[in-house]
Amino acid sequence: MNDIIVLGGIKGKVVINTKEQLMLAQQNPGVISVSYSGTGRNIAENLGRMGASVSLVAAAGDDFTGKGASEELAAAGVNTDHIFLAEGQNTAMNVAVFNIIGDMDFAVDNIDVYQCLKKEQIDEAMDCFENAKLVCADGTLSEEVLHYLAQILKCPLFFDPHTQEDAVKAKKIIGSFHTIKPNRAEASVLCGKEIFSEEQLMEAGAWFAEQGVKRIFITLSGGGVYYKEGIKEGIIRPKEVLPFTNEEGGGDAFSAALLEGTLQGMDVESLAAYGMKAAAIALECRQAVNPSMSRKRMEEE
Numbered sequence: 001m002n003d004i005i006v007l008g009g010i011k012g013k014v015v016i017n018t019k020e021q022l023m024l025a026q027q028n029p030g031v032i033s034v035s036y037s038g039t040g041r042n043i044a045e046n047l048g049r050m051g052a053s054v055s056l057v058a059a060a061g062d063d064f065t066g067k068g069a070s071e072e073l074a075a076a077g078v079n080t081d082h083i084f085l086a087e088g089q090n091t092a093m094n095v096a097v098f099n100i101i102g103d104m105d106f107a108v109d110n111i112d113v114y115q116c117l118k119k120e121q122i123d124e125a126m127d128c129f130e131n132a133k134l135v136c137a138d139g140t141l142s143e144e145v146l147h148y149l150a151q152i153l154k155c156p157l158f159f160d161p162h163t164q165e166d167a168v169k170a171k172k173i174i175g176s177f178h179t180i181k182p183n184r185a186e187a188s189v190l191c192g193k194e195i196f197s198e199e200q201l202m203e204a205g206a207w208f209a210e211q212g213v214k215r216i217f218i219t220l221s222g223g224g225v226y227y228k229e230g231i232k233e234g235i236i237r238p239k240e241v242l243p244f245t246n247e248e249g250g251g252d253a254f255s256a257a258l259l260e261g262t263l264q265g266m267d268v269e270s271l272a273a274y275g276m277k278a279a280a281i282a283l284e285c286r287q288a289v290n291p292s293m294s295r296k297r298m299e300e301e
Helices: 039-049 064-075 112-116 119-124 143-152 164-176 184-191 198-211 247-263 268-282 295-299
Strands: 004-007 011-018 030-037 054-061 083-086 092-098 104-110 134-138 157-160 215-219 225-229 232-236
Touching: 004 039, 004 247, 030 039, 030 064, 039 054, 039 064, 039 134, 039 247, 054 064, 054 112, 054 119, 064 083, 083 112, 092 112, 119 143, 134 143, 134 247, 143 164, 157 247, 164 184, 164 198, 184 198, 184 215, 198 215, 198 225, 198 232, 215 247, 215 268, 225 268, 232 268, 247 268, 268 295
Parallel strands: 004 054, 004 134, 011 092, 054 083, 134 157
Antiparallel strands: 011 030, 092 104, 215 225, 225 232
């Protein structure tokens, strides 16, 4: 059995960068890159590369993308026994087209398969939850599944909202989470308060604590992270401004570090710094997960 169970999304990602002015109804020259992403998937891969004992519970299609994502995760050290490849379904996919100056012209998202992960699939995977030390849920899960996990789990439950829209699903059960890691906008949705100043950050942290959340981490994009546990709270700022080549991957690496560091027994301030280090490693490359992520790199001074 694995120490950490991650539940969440697997997504294929196609990025198209055009070389010339985009012309409709005809072939356009460009550069096309294909990769795997998804918040849950990225967190799990980071954990696998860090050497953690981790299993991913997710729904994908029984197509080339779903099978390929499972194989890549297994190669990174992730237990993929409970990735459900839904028959006749397409794996979640995002296609984005960027113009010659690097701005996105349009994108198409297909995430219908996420609805295939239901309570029944959670029950089928119940054996992997029995001895888990931590469970991480991302916001791509349905509201039904999030509420079900909150009811049945005996170990600490971690929540990464994924998006502002997905954060709404957890508002009614926010006190059921041991640890949350929203960004500023997601935290605002969860608590119903504006969060712009440091004072408002602390007000939000106090509100989450009153609801029952033990550890609160609110990421501030390039501005660092606010953390709180009990009476201990603060903000860690980055030593240097990091490039925004991979903001999504940075947040997922941060979540993975929080989970892995929690098992190491780190306190809340150390966890915040550990997460910042993981995010910095993630931002070194454009891929959703930096292939050079490892326990050795995380332990380097």
